[in-house]
Amino acid sequence: MTTKAIAATILLAAAVGCAHMASNAPAEPGNDQVKAVLEGSFKALGQAGLDRLDQDDVQRICSAASAGQGLSKEDAARIEKEQLATIKYPSDGYMGDWKNGEKIAQLGRGKQFSDNPHEPSGGNCYACHELTKEEISFGTIGPSLRNFGKNRGFTPEMQKYTYAKIYNSEAFAACSNMPRFGHMGILTEKQIKDVTALLMDPQSPVNK
Amino acid sequence: MDRNRKVAAAWLLAAVVGAGSLAAQEKSTAIQEIEKYRAALGDDNPAELWEARGEDLWKEKRGPKNASLEKCDLGLGAGVVKGVYTVLPKYFEDTGKVEDLESRLVTCMVTLQGFTPEEAKKNPFGGPGKKVPMDALVAYIVSQSRGMKMNVAATHPKEMEAYELGRKIFFYHGGPHDFACETCHGADGKRIRLQDLPNLTKTADVQKTYSTWPAYRVSEGEVRTMQWRLKDCFRQQRFPELEYASPASIALTMFLAKSANGVVLNAPAVKR
Numbered sequence: 001m002t003t004k005a006i007a008a009t010i011l012l013a014a015a016v017g018c019a020h021m022a023s024n025a026p027a028e029p030g031n032d033q034v035k036a037v038l039e040g041s042f043k044a045l046g047q048a049g050l051d052r053l054d055q056d057d058v059q060r061i062c063s064a065a066s067a068g069q070g071l072s073k074e075d076a077a078r079i080e081k082e083q084l085a086t087i088k089y090p091s092d093g094y095m096g097d098w099k100n101g102e103k104i105a106q107l108g109r110g111k112q113f114s115d116n117p118h119e120p121s122g123g124n125c126y127a128c129h130e131l132t133k134e135e136i137s138f139g140t141i142g143p144s145l146r147n148f149g150k151n152r153g154f155t156p157e158m159q160k161y162t163y164a165k166i167y168n169s170e171a172f173a174a175c176s177n178m179p180r181f182g183h184m185g186i187l188t189e190k191q192i193k194d195v196t197a198l199l200m201d202p203q204s205p206v207n208k
Numbered sequence: 209m210d211r212n213r214k215v216a217a218a219w220l221l222a223a224v225v226g227a228g229s230l231a232a233q234e235k236s237t238a239i240q241e242i243e244k245y246r247a248a249l250g251d252d253n254p255a256e257l258w259e260a261r262g263e264d265l266w267k268e269k270r271g272p273k274n275a276s277l278e279k280c281d282l283g284l285g286a287g288v289v290k291g292v293y294t295v296l297p298k299y300f301e302d303t304g305k306v307e308d309l310e311s312r313l314v315t316c317m318v319t320l321q322g323f324t325p326e327e328a329k330k331n332p333f334g335g336p337g338k339k340v341p342m343d344a345l346v347a348y349i350v351s352q353s354r355g356m357k358m359n360v361a362a363t364h365p366k367e368m369e370a371y372e373l374g375r376k377i378f379f380y381h382g383g384p385h386d387f388a389c390e391t392c393h394g395a396d397g398k399r400i401r402l403q404d405l406p407n408l409t410k411t412a413d414v415q416k417t418y419s420t421w422p423a424y425r426v427s428e429g430e431v432r433t434m435q436w437r438l439k440d441c442f443r444q445q446r447f448p449e450l451e452y453a454s455p456a457s458i459a460l461t462m463f464l465a466k467s468a469n470g471v472v473l474n475a476p477a478v479k480r
Contacts, residue, residue: 029369034376041456042442045449052383052447059381066390067379111384111446127400139400141392179385186384 031060046113058083062175076174084171086183087164094159094196101198102205104191105131111186121186123166123195128177131198132205141177149200150207163196255347255424255476258431262348265341271321280316282309282349293353294473297462299364306370308461310435311453313345329452333436336429346422346433353473358418360466367462374463377456378408383446389460391445403480408464415471418464423479431476434461 029037038053055063058079065071107122109115125131128141131148152158165172167182181187187195198204266277266289282292283300297308303315310332317328332342362371381388392400393408406413422433438457439450450457 029373029376034373034380037373037455037459038377038380041451041454042448043451048383048446048448050448055380055382059386062386063376063379063381063388066381066388066394067376112443113449114443137401139398139403141395141398141400141405177391179387184384184386 031055031063047111047115047117048113058170058174065175071175079174080171083168083174083180083183084164087167087171088182088189089160089163090189090193094156094163094193095200096190096193096195096197098194098197098201098204098206100191101194101196102132104187104195105198106135120188120191123181123187123191125195133208134205145199145206148206149202149204154200154202159196159200162199163192166192166195253424253476253478254429255351255422255431255478258344258347258424258476259351260348261339262341262344262346262351265345266348270341271317271323273320273322275320275322277313277316277320277345280313280320282312282316289349289352291353291356293350293475294356294359295361297367297370297458297465298361299366304366306364306366306458306462308434308453308458308465309346309349310342310433311458313342313349314453332452333433334430343422343431343433343436347431347476350422350473350475354475356473358415358465358468358471358473360462360469362462362466370459370462371466373456374459374461377460378463385446387445389441389445408467411467414464414467418468419471419473420475420477420479422475423477425479427480 035053035055039050042050042053044050061071061075061079065075104123105125108124108127109119110121110124115121125145126135126138128139130138130140130144130146133146148162149158161172166187168180169176169178170180170183179186182189182192199206201207269276279286281287281300281302282289283295283298284290284292293309296312297306299306300312300315302319305311307315314325314328317323318325331338331340334340334343360367362368378389378393381391388394389408392398392405396407396410396413398405398407406417408414408417421437422431424430425432435452435457438460439452442448442450
């Protein structure tokens, strides 16, 4: 009896809930409404201006995709093609100094309103990736990059790919969680070369 | 005296943990130290100091109108604090807005005590050597729902709208890093460095998280509120500054609170 009553209540609640949703639920807020609420809720501070709330095409599509709409094959292909075209390659090779690259991978500073904009940003790679055997404080949002070059081969093609992936990850995986370090001006060309070396130099601890 | 000693220990540990950037080895040592500290505390929670101060502040006559907050309607009628955190955020007829605990306290400081909204929202977060009323009031009110289940209705159209907005904001990618809340809190079993990240799109994780905020942060020696938590997340997301008690902050809180419905509150909790 009690169980039945509870079941009936739950059923009723579900039915009422559905009816409620159908009759009263506000339409899902559109992008413009969300943007307007955000603009009324944030204020510029330090280097972080309100223009950071403006989305580019990638951010707009990936927001809708992650909110449940999913990412169509067409959108994914278009994002990757367009983002690939943004990549500016260095004229003097892809590889810098892996020792500098390790420092950049460790450094979490950069682009926050609490950061000094006159100091260089880090890549903060360890926040999300395993890289060297020595550094055990690594995150897991991205895949492990242990033995990155060793596993893939120390070829010029892989060096170029690595540079490009760091420069603009969306060129290879639409709606990736990884920032577009070059495209968005987080890291300089030289810094990206140093991180490329961290991943691709046979002497780098990543490959040891 | 015992209490003072514990607070001193908390500050000391906070200083140790907060000092500089920690290498991996030191970091894991710090985590062990926090665990030791927690064990030493036993059932005691430094947030009790904030709770006690908040209760006094609730009853204290303050502001241009020299009135206490005791007639404040936080959602269950004037002056009711027991269990009220379980139904927040909610829609309030008198303001025509959905309000979370913190924005509602601002409302009452304005209407009952005569502060301007700017005064009521100024300095909501404490810091070293800086005691502020808001985090203490929040700690007190939340503590009065400890052991009770989250029960946010979200049936009023404005509440449903806030929930949907909060959900959209959770997935809103932007800024130089393309980050959304979802970037760090959208998958199971992830970490930043060694810090575990709850998957806030999953009921079990959002319940565990929501039911333990606000919290006494050992690393800062402060009670941190939900508004603080959201603001500091957006800082790390490389967004501009989330304004205190802003519509986006309330919408996000609604999204999280409703998603956590059914969980037994155990806040203010103690965290790293």
